[in-house]
Amino acid sequence: MxxxxxxxxxxxxxxxxxxxxxxxxxxxxxxxxxxxxxxxxxxxxxxxxxxxxxxxxxxxxxxxxxxxxxxxxxxxxxxxxxxxxxxxxxxxxxxxxxxxxxxxxxxxxxxxxxxxxxxxxxMLEDLCMSSVADQPVISCIESFFECIKQKGCIPKNLSKAKAHVFLASQSELVTSIGVAAKKGYWNxxxxxxxxxxxxxxxx
Structure with missing residues (x-):
């Protein structure tokens, strides 16, 4: 805090x-x-x-x-x-x-x-992800979550999970939505x- x-x-x-x-x-x-x-x-x-x-x-x-x-x-x-x-x-x-x-x-x-x-x-993560919805990597992220769903793995908070997978796809990994904003990852x-x-x- x-x-x-x-x-x-x-x-x-x-x-x-x-x-x-x-x-x-x-x-x-x-x-x-x-x-x-x-x-x-x-x-x-x-x-x-x-x-x-x-x-x-x-x-x-x-x-x-x-x-x-x-x-x-x-x-x-x-x-x-x-x-x-x-x-x-x-x-x-x-x-x-x-x-x-x-x-x-x-x-x-x-x-x-x-x-x-x-x-x-x-939540904030949904807003952030909506700003990058047109990026090519999004289809890969959706396929990943569909795949793990079929394997019986369902994240408790899907919005946060998708946002963090998107951040993991960037050239420099950050684990914070806010830090990602300062690095220009959200549009x-x-x-x-x-x-x-x-x-x-x-x-």
Whole structure:
């Protein structure tokens, strides 16, 4: 878990689940030319409410003009949105009416983005893999997983497994989705990432 700030120094906060997300969004923001965000790792999807309450006590929080929560949909995008909304309610913030949209109230923008987007179930790994879906190696990866399925081997988390096999196919192996983002392994200009990029630009 990354160190939490002792005071808020920027007007835009982006709260994410973990270190992989921090690295991914640092790379995405840099690639997209989006500035002004302070990215905070809350240390897991169950910690948003606790971390928000702590952040709200820090010097500078009263000057925050944009607050974004980004988390995985996992098995239920609607439940993930409701959970993030509950975290915002814990500090008496008005929540957006819908996931992946911004709400402005009394001069402050608040948003909840549920990955991979489009109200679909899944996670950061699904979003990353969608950005490289047109690469030739993907057919090899799909064949590999079909093969091991026939042998009775079914990964507990197929999305993570496919992402790590893709990373293993690169010239330099990394085992972190976030580090892979900083090395340029994910295609930030792919149409599948445009909704997220636009959301952050509007924030």
């Amino acid at each position: 990354s160190l939490k700030p002792r005071e808020i120094t920027r007007e835009k906060l982006l709260l994410v689940e973990g270190k992989d997300e921090v690295n991914f969004f640092e790379a995405l923001l840099e690639q997209s030319g989006i500035e002004g965000f302070e990215i905070i790792d809350v240390g897991g999807k169950r910690n948003f409410a606790k971390e928000l309450k702590m952040l709200a006590l820090l010097t500078g929080f009263e000057k925050v003009k944009t607050l974004i929560i980004v988390r995985d949909a996992d098995d239920n995008a609607d439940d993930a949105f409701a959970s993030a909304g509950s975290a915002l309610h814990s500090i008496h913030f008005h929540t957006p009416n819908c996931q992946n949209e911004l709400r402005e109230y009394e001069g402050r923008k608040v948003g909840i983005y549920i990955m991979p987007g489009n109200f679909e179930n899944g 930030f200009s792919h149409p599948s990432l445009q909704a997220l990029t636009h959301f952050l630009q509007e924030a």
